[in-house]
Amino acid sequence: MARDMAGSGLFDWRCSWTLSLLLAYLCYLLLGAAIFQLLEKQAEAQSRNQFQMEKLRFLENYTCLDQYALERFVQVIMEAWEKGVNPAGNSTNPSNWDFSNSFFFAGTVVTTIGYGNLSPSTEAGQIFCIFYALFGIPLNVVFLNHLGTGLRSHLATMDTWGHQPRHYQVVQTLGLALFLTVGTFLLLILPPMVFSHVEGWSYGEGFYFAFITLSTIGFGDYVVGTDPDKHYISVYRSLAAVWIILGLAWLALMLPLGPMVLHQFMHLWPLNKDPSSKKGITPEADGLSHTTKLPIAI
């Protein structure tokens, strides 16, 4: 009773802090996107023009070329690629540093994914990138941390669960399991299917991309929205960035909840009907609490 009142007040406070943290996080990303765009777009345009000139020159001379000229040309293509310029197109290709793509880039920096298919090539961009990551990465950690703990303590606490009547336990556990399953499907299984369809990858490749991204390894061999032959809607990469953040938040939430739900299932199993099992759900009694770190109030 008093506990419920206190609980709701605490929840409101927690909610408002979560919202302000979310706002700060989004602002940080938007700000980073704008600054990266400012720093890098011009240099990219220059690289692109330079490469186009080289290509034209090669084209003009193709009647009197030799092997060395060819080698030089191949090297030029490689350098263009490393700068993020697509060699096979022409100067009307969309910029890699328009706002939506910069937002995506800022997101890959603060989540430490770092694909690398795009990276700051100006010196100012690189220095800014260092400071941006220095504060962005802890901000990202705090944000995901907060999301995870907040939602977990709201969803379930083991000590109250242990004292509830059995039917309540069953309903709550099933509800939680359903929530986890649906969320996992929506955030971890469905998006790779969408990406494979849009990008023309196989489903295996889509899943590989999703795994490499959400584990923050981020090779950059598969990146959404970078195929020069395809036409994407302008907010495609921003939506991908949103998916990445949601996916990471989901992992932060789900990974500890999973074992807890399993634990609850095990306690609900018919063999475990003795009354002592209810009291058995305490931090000292079951060794599982060391690994699951249940939000138990001490």
Add this chain to the structure above:
Amino acid sequence: MGASKIQITLLLVSYFIYLILGSLIFQALETDFERELKTSVYEMKAAFLRKLGDLTPEDVEQFVENLTHAVRRGIYPLGNATELDHDNWDFSNSFFFVGSIVSTIGYGTLSPKTAGGQIFCVIFALFGIPLNLIFLHRVGKTLSLLCEKLGKCLQSQGMKQKKTKFLTLLFFLVTGILIFLGLPSVVFHSTEGWTYNEGIYFAFITLSTVGFGDYVVGVQPGKQYCSYYRALVAIWILFGLAWIALLFNLLTRFLEDTEKKIAEDLHKMGKVGRENGRSLKRFQCASPSPNETLPLDTEEGSQKFVFETAEKDNREEKETSFLCEAVL
């Protein structure tokens, strides 16, 4: 004491065995495919060369497209077919690649192209990343132990506690920046030919595990490297990762403790009622306490440095909070 040393050695050995096994398997899975790909690209180049006399613009455009495809797949078609001897998946490169997976740096200059390689990569990372976290945890412990010893040394010379904490933190920051960011930058300037700024940029991007891959050590074709160059770089990365994890951990805790302070201030100002105040105290004990954050370190790598706060080991808490208190 002896038991923990055995534990550490066991961890070290299993960590390296895991990496070595991984690199051998990747090598086995990827070498053949890469060889085929390289051959086809060189043949395309040779065919183009033969036609040099009577090319059309469409031919050139096609050639550029083919080349782009090759570059995207990681083949850099410079030189001629004798370059085939130089493997992208030799043991040294493969080992480095495996390291970039488990540390989640993920440069991407090398990545699996076969389906088998990609599946193995997923499974390997699934177990390798937690293993790496545990390993880095140990290394981080060693680092903070060093700082604590320094603190005790200063204290035994009669300095006040707050001052020793501040000095220890300063020492930690300054030596860390010099050793892990400054010194490598100088070294890379002479071995890789980068500017100092580029060296620092590379060092930071690597140690924060962002790992773009625009700068990578030891892969420039024209340069001669001493044989242990990459091994030394790997050791630097290992300790640097632990140091930067501690650094980020400090920053994170600083941000989180700001949250606590705001809550306390609200409580003191009486905006939260008495009952809520009581539950706030309970909530502070229950939720944002360090114990809560352990689950995140099992997450596939993204908030790896949070694990530092999570140990129930009291000594562990003292070590990291030792560094933290000087910040607050």
